[in-house]
Amino acid sequence: xxxxxxxxxxxxxxxxxxxxxxxxxxxxxxxxxxxxxxxxxxxxxxxxxxxxxxxxxxxxxxxxxxxxxxxxxxxxxxxxx
Amino acid sequence: xxxxxxxxxxxxxxxxxxxxxxxxxxxxxxxxxxxxxxxxxxxxxxxxxxxxxxxxxxxxxxxxxxxxxxxxxxxxxxxxx
Numbered sequence: 001x002x003x004x005x006x007x008x009x010x011x012x013x014x015x016x017x018x019x020x021x022x023x024x025x026x027x028x029x030x031x032x033x034x035x036x037x038x039x040x041x042x043x044x045x046x047x048x049x050x051x052x053x054x055x056x057x058x059x060x061x062x063x064x065x066x067x068x069x070x071x072x073x074x075x076x077x078x079x080x081x
Numbered sequence: 082x083x084x085x086x087x088x089x090x091x092x093x094x095x096x097x098x099x100x101x102x103x104x105x106x107x108x109x110x111x112x113x114x115x116x117x118x119x120x121x122x123x124x125x126x127x128x129x130x131x132x133x134x135x136x137x138x139x140x141x142x143x144x145x146x147x148x149x150x151x152x153x154x155x156x157x158x159x160x161x162x
Contacts, residue, residue, distance in 0.1 A: 040123040
């Protein structure tokens with residue numbers, strides 16, 4: 001069994017409305033020394049491929065489903081479990 | 082400046098509809114050997130507190146805004162940058 005961890009974040013300079021909204025909420029809750037909030041998403045995928053195929057498959061999944069290359073950067077970690 | 086990374090995941094046994102939906106999408110795209118998909122969210126918070134206060138503040142933020150303790154587990158990493 002393989003566990004692939006795909007981490008997707010917005011590229012620097014791309015607007016993060018969810019992060020901004022969280023920052024405002026934190027300020028309203030009294031946390032005043034926040035300079036920025038960024039939101040990162042991880043997809044943990046358990047799959048039955050051999051390790052070499054798994055890495056390639058995860059790369060393909062990222063391109064087909066998880067990432068818009070204009071606004072996102074990503075990294076992939078694959079481990080045997 | 083401190084960087085706090087708050088990682089929020091669903092507890093084991095709690096239904097993850099987003100993960101299930103992604104799994105179905107991956108199957109429709111031809112990835113057939115997927116056994117489970119989990120979605121994890123990270124909040125990266127840049128803030129101006131001293132390190133000890135920062136850890137406590139992040140803990141408070143988690144309780145007030147980021148986590149529903151019935152369904153979520155979390156961890157917090159604070160580093161100076």
